[in-house]
Amino acid sequence: MKNVGATRNNGSITFWKKLWKGNILPKWKMFLWKLVNNALLVRRGLKRRNIIQDSLCVICSQNEEFEKHLFWDCWLAAHIWKSCQLGINTSSAFSIPMSSWVKNFLIFLWKEDGHESSRVNLFIAVMWGIWIQTCPATLLRWIQGILKEVEQANCVSKKHTQVRCIRQEVQQHRLENQKVCLAGQSDIHSDILLVDGTWKASKGTRNAIAAVGWILVRAQSNTHEGSECVYAHSALQTEALAVSKGLAYARQYEVDSIIVKTGSSKLVQAS
Numbered sequence: 001m002k003n004v005g006a007t008r009n010n011g012s013i014t015f016w017k018k019l020w021k022g023n024i025l026p027k028w029k030m031f032l033w034k035l036v037n038n039a040l041l042v043r044r045g046l047k048r049r050n051i052i053q054d055s056l057c058v059i060c061s062q063n064e065e066f067e068k069h070l071f072w073d074c075w076l077a078a079h080i081w082k083s084c085q086l087g088i089n090t091s092s093a094f095s096i097p098m099s100s101w102v103k104n105f106l107i108f109l110w111k112e113d114g115h116e117s118s119r120v121n122l123f124i125a126v127m128w129g130i131w132i133q134t135c136p137a138t139l140l141r142w143i144q145g146i147l148k149e150v151e152q153a154n155c156v157s158k159k160h161t162q163v164r165c166i167r168q169e170v171q172q173h174r175l176e177n178q179k180v181c182l183a184g185q186s187d188i189h190s191d192i193l194l195v196d197g198t199w200k201a202s203k204g205t206r207n208a209i210a211a212v213g214w215i216l217v218r219a220q221s222n223t224h225e226g227s228e229c230v231y232a233h234s235a236l237q238t239e240a241l242a243v244s245k246g247l248a249y250a251r252q253y254e255v256d257s258i259i260v261k262t263g264s265s266k267l268v269q270a271s
Contacts, residue, residue, distance in 0.1 A: 015103050023116050023160075028124045031131065035067065036099040040131070042066050058134060067098045070130065077130055084126050084150055085157065086119060102127075118160040125153030190257040192217040195246040197238035207231040210238040214246030216253065224253070239264040 019029060034040050043065035047055040057065040059076050071077055072090040081088040096104075109117045129149025194217070199210040213227035226249050232238040243262055250258055262268065 012103075015107060018110060018115065019106070021115075022120070024121065024124060028128055031128055032102065032124060035071075035127070036102055038067065038099070040067060042070060065134070070134065071098065071127060080126060080130065080150055085122060085154060086126070116160075116164055118157045118164065121160050122153050122157040125156055126150060129153060189219050190259045191219055191250065191253075191255050192259045192261065193246050193250055194261045195239070195242040196263060197232075197235070197242040199232050199235045199238035207233050210241070212238060212242035212245055214242060214249060216246070216250050216255075218253070224249075236264060236266060239267060243267060 019032060022029075031040075043052060043055040043057070045066075046052045055064045057063055057069060057074055059074050063069050063073065078090050081090050105123060106120060109120045109123065113119055126149075129152075133149065194215045195212070196214075197210060197212045200208060202208040208231070210230050210232040211227065212230055214225065216224040218224070226245075228245060230238070230241050230245075232241060239262060243260060247258075247260070
């Protein structure tokens with residue numbers, strides 16, 4: 001029983017971490033938190049607090065308004081779920097608690113589409129649209145508002161997909177434009193030295209404090225690393241110092257053959 005409880009607790013923590021870190025509107029995150037924790041001010045809760053006298057759903061006027069009815073059972077909510085791009089049939093989830101249904105559905109979408117799922121945004125947008133349209137005085141205004149929210153939710157989903165595609169194209173373009181410069185000879189038994197230098201110009205001084213670092217990966221799978229602060233007057237000199245100090249560091253391990261990997265193509269071309 002303890003293991004089951006620990007697993008559920010870890011799953012809940014993972015869900016909330018994904019939600020808070022997700023590319024979702026802050027007000028939507030708070031809305032979901034309240035929904036999952038039964039903290040929304042639905043009419044049933046308001047009646048219990050003696051704030052209102054009637055707890056019937058303002059849409060169907062047949063059942064008491066609470067989370068499950070508002071987002072599932074009400075005829076208009078069910079119609080909206082079927083009409084949106086997700087095509088959800090809420091009748092199939094009749095016996096599942098509302099909070100579990102929301103969490104399970106979001107986890108499923110994250111697993112299928114990745115952390116920046118456009119369907120997650122659409123799912124939350126539809127629920128948000130249903131929620132904010134429960135206050136209008138007339139049913140006609142309610143229907144007009146919710147249809148507008150569904151249309152806006154679909155637009156948000158499309159824009160999210162377009163942004164993700166553009167981002168992927170930019171990343172692919174960067175990868176295609178990367179330059180790889182090779183110099184010298186090596187074999188499969190060579191050790192690998194990765195070096196990098198960080199430099200920033202300082203006003204009023206010719207030489208600025210820079211940082212260099214290196215990682216030596218031995219053919220025997222042993223790894224050694226080091227770093228040092230240096231003085232340099234340019235980024236190129238900083239990278240050159242990183243190579244120099246990295247090679248000096250590797251010499252103490254009696255390296256016979258080594259591959260040096262640096263981010264400076266000028267150093268490679270000059271070698």
